Amino acid sequence: MPQKAIPKSAETRARILEAALKTFRERGFEQATMREIAAAAQMATGAAYYYFDSKEAIVLAFYERAQEEWRPAVEEALARNRTLEARVRGIITAKLEHFLPNRPLLGALTGHIDPTHPLSPFSEQTREIRDQDVAYFERAVRDSQLRLPKNIAPYLPRLLWLYQMGLLLFWLYDRSRDQQRTAVLLDKTLKMMVLGVRMAGLPFLRPVHRLAGELLETLYGKA
Amino acid sequence: MPQKAIPKSAETRARILEAALKTFRERGFEQATMREIAAAAQMATGAAYYYFDSKEAIVLAFYERAQEEWRPAVEEALARNRTLEARVRGIITAKLEHFLPNRPLLGALTGHIDPTHPLSPFSEQTREIRDQDVAYFERAVRDSQLRLPKNIAPYLPRLLWLYQMGLLLFWLYDRSRDQQRTAVLLDKTLKMMVLGVRMAGLPFLRPVHRLAGELLETLYGKA
């Protein structure tokens, strides 16, 4: 990959990205060939590899770009809502709505769970995007008026990120009309979460909290 | 694929499977080529495709075979334990222990979440394996002395299957020594589940149950 910000080559990079997306949309990710894409971008076959590590990496680049375009919608959702439920819902629905036109395309990214693989959502290479998402959820949690159990609160943003990841996955393959099942899943689970947090103080639930806290500590490390 | 049970060709099929597993173990799934595998099985390159739809399908065949070898361990675990926690733990740990020698290999299966894809754990083609697993969990639930909320009980076996699937995924990429983190995850989450079920009767939790019940109904359908 080229270095910082030479707008000269950034333009060709963008041209390839655009040509690729066009081809992906027209013929699907798998059917689209790199030769087609290169031709559509008016370059030789191998040229794209100067700018992108692989065919899938193009999709990641699209994801990164979408992540930026998506920011204003998130800011608005955070500004408009005060309760934790509404804020989290706002973030997630904004993301889904933004991705809707290219929903099938994201399926190309779901193939990698291995944190070793560059394109995995858990990989070192995708840390920046991930951290940005987590930061949104941090803000969603911080300014909400709910008081959270101390041993769980620090992990909540990362948990919400994981939750959102799972929901996105469900959404990707949700074939119900208008993805209604995803909508139900989001709605009910959010409400369950808020109810759970509300009852955090009840003495009955103490053992559950302790278990959850211990679990999160060993998984995410102390903090 | 050939039809029912002509042991003649089943033998060559097994020979290919064995050669493939050997090659996979020696050089990893990705590095191993179909040409190597065919050569190791003393056949021409394309021959394997008479018995297996794809390279990945060989891994599925391995999975199916393992599923059978695994059965006695499950039966023993079910016979030996009476509590829900111990029974579920027994099933899952038996599976993990059985898969341990070929742990890296299963990573080849994780690439498909799309229920459309033949190798997806949610696909029509893998229904039989899935149903068998769910049936184990049904037995684990049925004979345990816990009484469950009526609106959730019918879905519990399928939920446990999903839970086990997620755990297996975590385990696959758990790089802690002896997969200790997976062990902690299994232990704590199981205990949390049992606690949750125990408190099912408490009136506070009624709203949570209702939400969960409604959610499961729209996701899995009435029943």
Place this chain on the structure above:
DNA sequence: GGTGGTAATTGAACGTGTTCAACTGGGCAG
């Protein structure tokens, strides 16, 4: 013992993503 037909096997050929040695072009130091 032929004879037909199905099952099994062959290996070349296809299309793919990716690599790479060679080439091009433009800017800059002397």
Place this chain on the structure above:
DNA sequence: CTGCCCAGTTGAACACGTTCAATTACCACC
């Protein structure tokens, strides 16, 4: 103006999974 450097570009070549028309092996039936 000349020579050099190197980011950018080229397209043939590679290795792979997979397909398929052609060939062989096997066996039931006359």
